[in-house]
Amino acid sequence: MKTSPSAFGRLLAALALAAAGPSGGAPFEDTMAQRALACTACHGKEGRAGPDGYYPRIAGKPAGYLYNQLLNFREARRNYALMTRMTDPLSDTYLMEIAQHFAALDLPYAAPPRPTAAAEVLRRGQELALKGDASRQIPACAQCHGQALTGVQPNTPGLLGLPRDYLNAQLGAWKTRQRRAHAPDCMAQIADQLTSDDVAAVSGWLASQALPANTKAVAALSAPLPIPCGSAPAPVPLGAQK
Amino acid sequence: MKKLAIVVLGGLALLGGAAALVWSLNLRDEVDVTAPAVPVAATPELIARGAYLARAGNCMTCHTTRGGTPYAGGYGIATPFGTVYASNLTPDEKTGIGSWSPAHFWRALHNGRSKDGRLLYPAFPYPDYTQVTRADSDAIYAYLRSLPAAAQPNRPHALRWPYSTQTALAVWRALYFNPGTYEADTGKSAEWNRGAYLVRGLGHCAACHTARNVMGASDIKLDLAGGLIPMQNWYAPSLASPVEAGVADWDAQHIVSLLRTGVSPRATAIGPMAEVVLHSTQHLSADDLGAMATFLKALPPASPNSGKASPKPTPVDPKFAARGAKLYQQHCVQCHGTQGQGVPGAYPPLAGNRAVTMPTAVNLVQFVLNGGYAPATAGNPRPFGMPPFVLVLSDSDIAAVLTHLRTSWGNQASPVSEFDVNRIRTGPG
Numbered sequence: 001m002k003t004s005p006s007a008f009g010r011l012l013a014a015l016a017l018a019a020a021g022p023s024g025g026a027p028f029e030d031t032m033a034q035r036a037l038a039c040t041a042c043h044g045k046e047g048r049a050g051p052d053g054y055y056p057r058i059a060g061k062p063a064g065y066l067y068n069q070l071l072n073f074r075e076a077r078r079n080y081a082l083m084t085r086m087t088d089p090l091s092d093t094y095l096m097e098i099a100q101h102f103a104a105l106d107l108p109y110a111a112p113p114r115p116t117a118a119a120e121v122l123r124r125g126q127e128l129a130l131k132g133d134a135s136r137q138i139p140a141c142a143q144c145h146g147q148a149l150t151g152v153q154p155n156t157p158g159l160l161g162l163p164r165d166y167l168n169a170q171l172g173a174w175k176t177r178q179r180r181a182h183a184p185d186c187m188a189q190i191a192d193q194l195t196s197d198d199v200a201a202v203s204g205w206l207a208s209q210a211l212p213a214n215t216k217a218v219a220a221l222s223a224p225l226p227i228p229c230g231s232a233p234a235p236v237p238l239g240a241q242k
Numbered sequence: 243m244k245k246l247a248i249v250v251l252g253g254l255a256l257l258g259g260a261a262a263l264v265w266s267l268n269l270r271d272e273v274d275v276t277a278p279a280v281p282v283a284a285t286p287e288l289i290a291r292g293a294y295l296a297r298a299g300n301c302m303t304c305h306t307t308r309g310g311t312p313y314a315g316g317y318g319i320a321t322p323f324g325t326v327y328a329s330n331l332t333p334d335e336k337t338g339i340g341s342w343s344p345a346h347f348w349r350a351l352h353n354g355r356s357k358d359g360r361l362l363y364p365a366f367p368y369p370d371y372t373q374v375t376r377a378d379s380d381a382i383y384a385y386l387r388s389l390p391a392a393a394q395p396n397r398p399h400a401l402r403w404p405y406s407t408q409t410a411l412a413v414w415r416a417l418y419f420n421p422g423t424y425e426a427d428t429g430k431s432a433e434w435n436r437g438a439y440l441v442r443g444l445g446h447c448a449a450c451h452t453a454r455n456v457m458g459a460s461d462i463k464l465d466l467a468g469g470l471i472p473m474q475n476w477y478a479p480s481l482a483s484p485v486e487a488g489v490a491d492w493d494a495q496h497i498v499s500l501l502r503t504g505v506s507p508r509a510t511a512i513g514p515m516a517e518v519v520l521h522s523t524q525h526l527s528a529d530d531l532g533a534m535a536t537f538l539k540a541l542p543p544a545s546p547n548s549g550k551a552s553p554k555p556t557p558v559d560p561k562f563a564a565r566g567a568k569l570y571q572q573h574c575v576q577c578h579g580t581q582g583q584g585v586p587g588a589y590p591p592l593a594g595n596r597a598v599t600m601p602t603a604v605n606l607v608q609f610v611l612n613g614g615y616a617p618a619t620a621g622n623p624r625p626f627g628m629p630p631f632v633l634v635l636s637d638s639d640i641a642a643v644l645t646h647l648r649t650s651w652g653n654q655a656s657p658v659s660e661f662d663v664n665r666i667r668t669g670p671g
Contacts (some may be wrong), residue, residue, distance in 0.1 A: 028585050038629045041634075042629070075308050085614050088516075171615075
């Protein structure tokens with residue numbers, strides 16, 4: 001078969017047109033990043049803080065953790081109207097795929113903001129985060145979230161690189177049961193032990209810490225969990241769902 | 243004195259007569275639940291058929307709380323009269339329908355009366371379900387009885403007086419509720435009739451797509467001609483209007499595709515309709531979806547309830563227009579394109595899209611404010627999404643950009659005002 005140069009040219013032009021995006025700018029790609037544009041509008045490529053300071057970074061968090069949170073929003077264990085509306089029409093399988101997409105992102109962290117709390121408050125926060133308070137049955141954050149506080153695969157999130165307001169809001173929500181997890185809800189038990197001063201101290205300290213050189217969640221903890229924690233089972237593939 | 247007595251007695255007689263009339267109207271076409279039960283063998287086939295029909299009726303969506311036990315009830319349906327809580331349909335003896343007979347279940351579906359004789363609120367769409375056949379009712383009953391029993395007491399409704407009273411409900415029913423099973427139109431095909439049965443009965447499409455009057459009753463004269471969904475601030479477009487969601491000129495396969503996958507070359511299901519596709523229509527057979535398409539295609543054209551489209555384009559203030567065009571370049575063009583052409587299969591076109599140009603803009607405002615995804619269905623498992631702009635754009639920004647969409651690329655719809663946006667931003671839903 002012989003292709004005339006002009007026909008070939010037309011084919012090239014058509015291909016170029018198809019590759020260019022609808023705006024003539026960034027090309028449309030049939031990818032997860034394209035599908036996640038609705039998420040990154042608020043969470044940013046790197047999970048920036050939104051105008052109201054509550055948006056957590058999601059890039060690089062363990063996939064199991066992100067998947068559980070997406071389910072929690074859809075099933076009212078966490079309550080934020082925009083997230084409920086986003087997750088409402090999506091299947092378990094797709095939510096897991098979205099979780100895996102963000103978990104696989106490896107993006108640099110911004111330097112932490114300068115702490116605004118008093119030195120004494122920060123010292124108290126550091127102590128709670130790294131040592132806990134045995135007298136009040138409060139385990140250290142590091143006992144579950146990893147020595148470096150960068151999280152543990154597959155379901156435990158890192159605690160660094162998050163806005164202080166977000167951390168405060170989460171611990172507060174756990175105390176009032178506005179945020180819940182699958183039973184046994186370990187964080188609810190811990191939050192019950194924390195006073196509002198404890199919450200402010202630990203949030204203030206965590207938000208002011210720089211990430212270590214290795215920002216990734218560790219594969220496993222060196223010691224067993226101090227208290228049991230619940231998670232959703234992995235999703236049933238689409239079609240096998242009831 | 244004698245005169246007064248006559249007036250009083252006459253008044254009482256009238257009241258008594260009205261009460262008797264309301265009473266008798268409420269008993270129309272009721273089954274005798276005390277009659278010896280005709281046993282229905284709960285074969286696996288019957289249970290499977292019941293499960294299918296329960297999907298067609300989308301029963302689970304209202305009878306399950308977010309993250310709760312399926313069919314255990316407790317979900318609150320907000321109405322202009324207060325909140326109605328859906329009941330426990332699992333076979334628990336005390337809190338569910340464990341002690342119900344097939345006749346009790348049929349009476350609830352067909353007559354809107356509970357086992358204990360109480361009248362049910364029409365948030366439970368028995369004005370539509372009344373069309374369902376006894377055989378289908380028995381199948382759904384068999385399916386519900388096959389579910390694991392969940393002991394979850396029903397939550398009392400939170401309705402304002404007088405709507406909270408059975409008397410008010412009896413009067414409402416006397417005025418607006420007619421029991422009656424579906425009667426086939428012998429002049430139409432079997433397929434059309436099957437479609438009509440599903441759309442009017444279990445599908446209860448009219449519950450949203452037909453306007454309700456101030457008493458919350460669907461006006462059957464304006465059948466499927468569109469309606470604002472009470473308390474949700476979404477508009478269910480007219481299924482009979484060529485300027486809204488009428489499908490008379492659609493390829494039947496595109497209608498089936500929309501109901502089965504949530505997307506089609508002509509439209510995408512979002513908001514409350516995404517929920518319907520996700521939980522109900524995607525699970526229906528090709529034959530049943532085809533029948534619904536046949537029926538919907540044949541609906542007689544009618545003007546929509548959302549108001550008349552403006553006869554000629556309203557002039558837009560040039561500064562407002564320029565602002566809308568600029569915002570479009572900043573926030574929308576990346577996906578929807580310089581000519582509002584979209585990307586087939588991913589982002590809907592805005593040029594010539596009836597969801598953009600229909601008289602009311604409430605759905606556009608909803609979607610720009612809050613964003614969302616098309617439903618993740620077996621036929622479209624990885625849908626694309628729209629970001630929320632509620633925190634990014636002001637009411638007047640959104641009004642400007644929506645006005646741009648409605649007046650560009652050949653679109654000639656009325657402008658959107660800041661007030662239109664604010665009403666949705668601050669309202670329920």
